[in-house]
Amino acid sequence: MKTIISFLSITFLFLFAATSIAQNKRPNILVIFSDDHAQQTISAYGSKMMQTPNIDRIAREGAILQNTFVTNSICAPSRAVLLTGKYSHINGLKDNSPKRLFDGSQQQVQKLLHDQQYQTAWIGKWHLQTLPQGFDYWTVLPDQGYYYQPDFINMKNDTIRHKGYVTDLISDFSMNWLNNRDTAKPFFMVVGEKATHRTWMPDLQDLGAYDAIDFPEPANFHDKYEGRKAALEQDMMVRKTLVMDYDLKVNANYNDKNLFGRFTPEQKNIFKKYYDKISLEYEKIKNDSSQLEKWKFERYIKDYLATAKSLDRNIGRILHYLDSTGLAKNTVVIYTSDQGFYMGEHGWFDKRFMYEESLRTPFVIKYPGKIKPHTSINNMVVNIDFAPTLLEIAGAKIPEDIQGKSFLKLVTQSKQPLAWRDAMYYHYYEYPEPHHVAPHFGIRTQQYKLIRFYGPHDSWELFDLVKDKMEMHNIYGKAGYAEIIKKLKTQLKELISTYKDEEAAAVLKKE
Ligand code: SGN
Ligand code: CA
Numbered sequence: 001m002k003t004i005i006s007f008l009s010i011t012f013l014f015l016f017a018a019t020s021i022a023q024n025k026r027p028n029i030l031v032i033f034s035d036d037h038a039q040q041t042i043s044a045y046g047s048k049m050m051q052t053p054n055i056d057r058i059a060r061e062g063a064i065l066q067n068t069f070v071t072n073s074i075c076a077p078s079r080a081v082l083l084t085g086k087y088s089h090i091n092g093l094k095d096n097s098p099k100r101l102f103d104g105s106q107q108q109v110q111k112l113l114h115d116q117q118y119q120t121a122w123i124g125k126w127h128l129q130t131l132p133q134g135f136d137y138w139t140v141l142p143d144q145g146y147y148y149q150p151d152f153i154n155m156k157n158d159t160i161r162h163k164g165y166v167t168d169l170i171s172d173f174s175m176n177w178l179n180n181r182d183t184a185k186p187f188f189m190v191v192g193e194k195a196t197h198r199t200w201m202p203d204l205q206d207l208g209a210y211d212a213i214d215f216p217e218p219a220n221f222h223d224k225y226e227g228r229k230a231a232l233e234q235d236m237m238v239r240k241t242l243v244m245d246y247d248l249k250v251n252a253n254y255n256d257k258n259l260f261g262r263f264t265p266e267q268k269n270i271f272k273k274y275y276d277k278i279s280l281e282y283e284k285i286k287n288d289s290s291q292l293e294k295w296k297f298e299r300y301i302k303d304y305l306a307t308a309k310s311l312d313r314n315i316g317r318i319l320h321y322l323d324s325t326g327l328a329k330n331t332v333v334i335y336t337s338d339q340g341f342y343m344g345e346h347g348w349f350d351k352r353f354m355y356e357e358s359l360r361t362p363f364v365i366k367y368p369g370k371i372k373p374h375t376s377i378n379n380m381v382v383n384i385d386f387a388p389t390l391l392e393i394a395g396a397k398i399p400e401d402i403q404g405k406s407f408l409k410l411v412t413q414s415k416q417p418l419a420w421r422d423a424m425y426y427h428y429y430e431y432p433e434p435h436h437v438a439p440h441f442g443i444r445t446q447q448y449k450l451i452r453f454y455g456p457h458d459s460w461e462l463f464d465l466v467k468d469k470m471e472m473h474n475i476y477g478k479a480g481y482a483e484i485i486k487k488l489k490t491q492l493k494e495l496i497s498t499y500k501d502e503e504a505a506a507v508l509k510k511e
Helices: 002-025 053-061 076-083 107-116 166-180 229-233 265-285 289-325 381-393 482-498 502-509
Strands: 029-036 064-067 120-123 136-141 151-155 159-161 187-192 331-337 362-367 375-377 423-428 438-446 448-453 457-465
Touching: 029 076, 029 289, 029 381, 029 448, 064 423, 076 107, 076 381, 107 120, 107 187, 107 381, 120 166, 136 166, 136 438, 166 187, 166 289, 265 289, 289 331, 289 457, 423 482, 438 482, 448 502, 457 482, 482 502
Parallel strands: 029 187, 029 331, 064 375, 120 136, 120 187
Antiparallel strands: 064 362, 136 151, 151 159, 331 362, 423 438, 438 448, 448 457
16 A cells, blocks of 8 residues: 555646746747738738738637737847847948848847747848848848749758748758757747738639628728828828739739749749730730729739738748647747738828838747737837847846847736836938838827828928827827827837937927
């Protein structure tokens, strides 16, 4: 009897110890980071345009952040923010210019995680003009990369062309690295997606996937930009800027190296067959300007969504891999994008402006055992918060110079209430090319957004986000807002000083 009891208690102790080791084991962290993926097209965010079952699954099994914003709505700067947890003027990467070199020797999240014995990797779109530093493994697309038969730069700095579709290849390479990693260590991996970046080139199996659907234009598609000088000057209109034989592949030149240079003859044939049919549709309506506008909008949306379809499917492949290897139990999975995008709102595609559609970015996270399924968070999270959150997940110390704050306790709904920001700060620089969006900075609170354009368009804009969700009415200088403006300007100056943005401070000093 005694032997049985002691046998049982040893077994119990062993099981107990094993479970607590498993519980204390630091989680793996997998960040899927896409490009230009609009919240308006993700069903977890309520989109009716398409279904994104795999992104939705992450949200359902964990948390969805309803109000996640970026500090500077373009690609390379946003990646630099993810890596550093710092604003562009501090990490040095203000725009996408090929001359603007990211200083990879600076402190970055992967280096801090490596110091905690994490194995680290970045696979896919990178877009910084300098090669990755501080990752145990990387393989990246040069610059924007290609959708079909893309090149990847490897760690020996060789550029190698691969056969296949970029979104599939990025998943293949990611899973391959996971298969071959050092299993004694937790991992931190970023899957850098090219999708859904312009020029929208869907996977062959997705061509025409949304052709049967009639997509209504957003209510402000015909915006005339009254009272908004910078918006009037932009060059990112669906109607005017999208190029017929390039973006929409209407009567395209199949010898165009930029568009089709990487296609196999079979792939080119399939594309041609599909877009020849579209070109015929165009011929029928091309002389009717109002039909043409609507048609361009529809074609843009359809190609964009078809490109997003492969993105969501590939997220599903990665989730399935984590399930089937048992990794899912101890892996934090995050899906986010470098910024949001216009799906015809204000008549636009692209991003850059501090208006809602491009200021926002999707963010869903699952963390088994820590984040309750179906969690929804409304607090304002900013992409400077991503790096410190990853560090807290890994149990690492967050360096003082990181400008963001970990939101882990918000999503795990820890009992201790977390003091959180009630305003966020934004600063965009790239001008004039490629889309003529004037530089600007500003503040967003729950109810208001105050924007200061400078350089070519010295002007202020104020929006009431409750009364004017589409940001059509600039109420700066209108009767009744003097007190609000005064308060917002004080708050804006405080943020500029907190984040040490000397350029913005100098603009305001001239007033
Ligand atoms: C390219 C695109 C632009 C886009 C920038 C930046 N033109 O220049 O429309 O704004 O990238 O995008 S394209 O015809 O070459 O596609 S970012 O997401 O990388 O910042
Ligand atoms: Ca982008």
